[in-house]
Amino acid sequence: MKAHPGAVLVLPAHPDLIRNSDVHHPYRQDSNLYYLTGFEEAESCLVLVPTPSSPRSYKMVLFVMPRDPEKEMWEGERYGVEGAQKIFGADEAYPFHELNSKLPELFKGSERVFYRMGLNPEMDRGVLGSLEAFRRSQGRSGKSLLPIEDPTETLGEMRLFKSSQEIEIMRKACQITALAHKTAIKEVRPGMNEGEIEALVDYQLRKGGCARVGYGSIVAGGRNAACLHYRSNNSPLNDGELLLIDAGGEYGYYSADITRTFPIGRKFAPAQAKVYDLVLKSQLAGIEMVRPGAKIPEIHRHVCEVLIDGLLSLGLLKGNAEELYKTGGFRRYYPHNTSHWLGLDVHDSGRYQLEGEPRKLEPGMVLTIEPGFYVQPSDSETPREYHNIGIRIEDDVLVTANGHEVMTSGVPKSRAEIEDLKN
Ligand code: GLY
Ligand code: MN
Ligand code: MN
Secondary structure, three states, X not given: OOXXXXXXXXXXXXXXXXXXXXXXXXXXXXXXXXHHHOOOOOOOEEEEEEXXXXXXXXXEEEEEOOOOHHHHHHHOOOOHHXXXXXXXXXXXXXXXXXXXXXXXXXXXXXXXXXXXXXXXXHHHHHHHHHHHHHHHHOOOOOOOOOOEEOOHHHHHHHHHXXXXXXXHHHHHXXXXXXXXXXXXXXXXXXXXXXXXXXXXXXXXXXXXXXOEEOOXXXXXXXXXXXXXXXXXXOOEXXXXXXXXXXXXXXXXXXXXXXXXEEEOOOOOOHHHHHHHHHHHHHHHHHHHOOOOOOEHHHHHHHHHHHHHHHHHHOOOOOOOHHHHHHHOOOOOOOOOOOOOEOOOOXXXXXXXXXXXXXXXXXXXXXXXXXXXEEOOOOOOOXXXXXXXXXXXXXXXXXXXXXXXXXXXXXXXXXXXXXXXXXX
């Protein structure tokens, strides 16, 4: 707001989504609105208005659901207009239904509006109507509609750099999630169902203080793990196969993102062990590179090179390593990227490139390192012993001043440690 003195920010809550008839999906606040306000209630909106003369140089206005004993009896307590000011520090607060009528007034003296079009069509109509009402109120000024600019990138850049408080919360999300994964490694037995393990992980996360998962858990036994966004979590778990769990608790709105792959029975089979060790070697090599100045594509490249070398040694790939990297010939076994930002969203906001170039890592950023190896069920060329295998190992890594901190180190990943924990 300081860089754009004439700008107003209008940041609405996430819409409350109906599942069917009068039943709602669980509500979660929009990450950007939560980031700026900590306000979790639906039907709310933050408006920041420039006030150059005041100490904060803007005025914070919150539109919220007003107190209403009858509604609160059904839906739970609300902060109301008073709470928005007293607890959330708004300079002014109004009932949400007054938003469209108050906005033209709040636009006075502004030169542009930061607002993300397209997320909430109902809100879009209201904001556009208010902009038009404001333009008309200017009479014969010759002025056009205030220009609208999407604040997503700016907020994304802010969110990319975590404060020490945010890092503390993320450590906690990672600790709770690590414990949930450990429990699953210990408790899984042949004959159980993927859904049972999903429920166990969920239970541990909630017990640890997470409000929900940060994304739909992937609990995939055997060949199901080759489906990268597997969602059914409803197959029996077979002895002799591996279980891949990609699950992360959301604590204080910040998500962890951990993947572990381990035997459903007592031990890794020989072919499983070979590819598991290789994925782990590539993951450790990737983590090792995380430090200020490193770049995500360079980390990905190195991870791929380690994987390609290993797959050549195992005879699963044939040819020249560099050629395989350049042509993407290894992608049938490793089709996804190695890293993404992590924070309030599991695939967190923030640009990956600056001025067309991959950006350098800087202290305070959090990213995942998550290589894998997958054999597709339709693959007729790969030897049988490698079939029904999908492996991913994923940790969450904070970039520090001198290197990195693995925030998810609480869950083991070497074969020996995993077999120890199981037995
Ligand atoms: N769980 C989503 C991901 O690993 O990117
Ligand atoms: Mn991830
Ligand atoms: Mn994941």
